Amino acid sequence: MENKKGSKDGQTPKVADVDAALDYLNRETATVMTEINEKALVRKLDLTIVPLMWACYNLQYLDKTLINYANVMGLQEDTGITGNQFSLLATLFYVTYLAFEFPTGYLMQRLPTAKYLGANVIFWGLMVTLNSAAKNWAALATLRALLGCFEAAVAPALILVTSMWYKRSEQPARVGFWYVGTGTGTIIGALTSFGFQHYESDIFTPWQIMFLLFGLVTIAVGVLTVIFLPDSPMSSRLTREEKIWAIERLRENQTGIENKHFKLYQVRDCFTDPQTWLIALITITSNIPNGAVSSYQATIIKGFGYTSKETALLSIPSGVVSCTAVISAGLCGAKFDARGPIIIIILLIGGILGGSLLAFSSPTDKGALLAGNYLTNVIGASLPLIYSYSAANYAGHTKKVTMNATVLISFCLGNIIGPLTFRDADKPRYLPAKIVIVASTAVSLVTTAVLMAYYRWENRRRDKVHGGIAHRENSEFFDLTDRENKEFRYRW
Template sequence: MGSPDIEKKASPSISTNGCDVEATQGALPSGKVDAALEFLRAEGTAEMSELDEKKLVRKIDWMIMPLMWGCYNLQYLDKVLINYASVMGLLEDTKMDTNQFSYLALAFYITYLFFEFPTGYLMQRFPTAKYLGFNVTLWGLMTTLNCTAKNFGGLMTLRVLLGCFESAVAPSLILITSMWYKRDEQPKRMGFWYVGTGTASIMGALVAYGLLFYTGDRFHGWQIMFLIFGLITIATGIIVMLFLPDNPMTSRLSHEEKVWAIERLRENKTGIENKHFKMDQFLEVWKDPQTYFIMIIVTAINVPNAAISSFSALIIKGFGFTTKETELLTIPGGAVTVISVLSGTYLAGQFDQRCICVIGILICGLLGGCLMAFSRDDMGAAKLAGNYLTNFVGASLPLMYSLAGANVAGHTKKVTMNAILLMAFCLGNILGPLTFRNEDEPEYIPAKIAIVATVSVGIVFTLLLKFYYMWENRRRDNNKEGLQHQENSEFLDLTDLQNREFRYKH
């Protein structure tokens, strides 16, 4: 790469909400603004060519995306291993029934939900990547210990702890993506690491199928499966702590590349990082209408996630297939997830239409729910196709992550919104298992009808969210808000409501 022309620039005083913030290099208040501006005041600004930027983005991709995919792939895999184990003898070996199995899924998401705010606070206080890697290592240990569980009580304890530590992964990855990429680049990148849900489904099914041929009497096949993936997760957590950078300012990029990496994100107007908790930003989240739209959508679309992540094997086996056939027939569901996530996030980034892509994906999932719920008993192929199509629903979640990442500014507000988003994710997954009851075996018709209803709610409220963003952007344009650019306003740690230059992506 060629050397950039770097110029030192003095920044004028900037007024935000009646408060003058001295943005000159000497008077900039440490900790009040974004860490990126504190870095740039000593380094100046930089210009780079389009070719230089493409090279830099490729370097960033190779530096962080494989590790992010690895984390999300393993968090989904470790979470759903119990799905494969359920048809490998886990229920019989631990003397559990279907209701107790449902409680295991429920317990995971309850603890996941309650730890979102604490983990959001800790993630802001500690280096983001180190905090993520530490939690990956700990949940890997919990996964490994599943091979020692002998009864429902032991499994329940480990699922509770697994939920505690896995609660850090999604908000960390959303935050990391937003601090490295422009808003129009974020959907594809979030799609790349979120596609780990699909690859995890394929990997888990293949390993589970292979272990069905295990004939040893010292261990059960499901115990070996937990042991293998638990140890892999522990190793991944250590690698993340060692090699995933916490932010652009402390990364392994060259000095010039760090300046470039920061400067190219000015157009986001969402900042990069600030380690100081700001109560006014925390409170603002609860006053922001988009918060409630996102909460309802994410809750609704994650009720079907229970069927996909925890009960798909039992549903497929209920169609009359053998255990080995069931494990193989879960593989196409993972392939559908991969295809839908990659295509949905690509189209959203290409055409800058996140909400429309969410609606299109949910319509495919709605079709799947209808096929499962309303097909006649003799239409096994239609029911199986419907089971696969419901995997489309999960592809809408990275786009919701992208909406939150692109439309929420101010570091404390971003961290809080991520926590709320993941709490809604948990709430949907808590409600989902409650629709699967012993008395509904093996068809689980009420659960399938719940999929149809909740996906429909998700479609309606996504449309309303799009209309809200369009209305707010038009209101700001009509009032001529933010037409005069204030230098360095992008890195003053302003929220999307405080920064009148901000316009929402939809």
């Protein structure tokens, strides 16, 4: 009897169907890896791969939020756009970001992953650079839309790269290390904004210089990514032994490394999987606050009664809080190999406590308002753990790519809704938008608890039904989905 992978049940699938890692191992002689070898290899990966991933994500966050700083530096006045048009700029980015997720996921599977990522970094850097020449709404809107198209590749590519190189227990920390770029991006953006507000020229405005500088830096990082970030362990600059070790140590993940064959049945498997819809809902509801905070951070602080320069400096602690939360969450996730419980703690601190302080404190209590504003930056630390869910609990390359796109589409939906809650009619307090932060976080928190319960129930069911199943040699690299592989167990 033929199964969906074109092989006989219980036998090895066709060569075209298996993971590229298995094909590589079949052509090489196995070598013994000691604990010392593995630690040295992981250290080497951490020093060569993680910094590039951080640089890409740091610039991705910084470049899309530069408009936030430019707004308090005179962007609206210089280009003649209204407050509602500015809100649409924030939304427009996520609309095209969303639209390109599935196409970019397909291309990422068919093309060399790191090269595709690097090319997109170069192109979005070009869009940021051209913002320095934008004079009106039409130019800003066009560049913002194109920025979303190219930035759509970064998060799914980095999730895929992380799953190619690290064990499931190692992934939360590594995702946290590159996702901390959101916090460092906030700090760099705030300091740069403050510095450029002291710049005066009859030729260029401060915000134009800022766009030009970071656009050129992004292009340079894109070139470095193309040159130095490996597409997979098999095509990396590692030694032959290190390549084999890098592959062999990921057997326990049971999620594979790479397969260039697009499999439609795995797409269906993804969208009929209950965890997909639960993770999507968590992502949407936790990113409604993120969309509001990332696009309106400076505007919210300025609304407390501070000047533009004071606002830039007061935005720096937001980045520090974000960095601290992301690194702490990633390290705790790696130490306890847990995601859901940490997400719940993050949402309680950032969304419930921070959002409540922001929404319900007295308008004259600047201390409480600032504290609430800073704490809302903790919410973003839940996203790398959601990315880690996608990396750890989805097997089958096409299914992984599809889920990565789904997570990022959900991320976009939350970030589209978030800025729309900030209306000109609600200035300067934006109370309805702040109440939405609390409400959406509560929904995300409850859904996370449901997802954890589902994983525990499904693992117990598999232990009961498939507990005595015999292991199939090399099945870790058969490109089976997590639901096809009866040995697979979910991390919660």
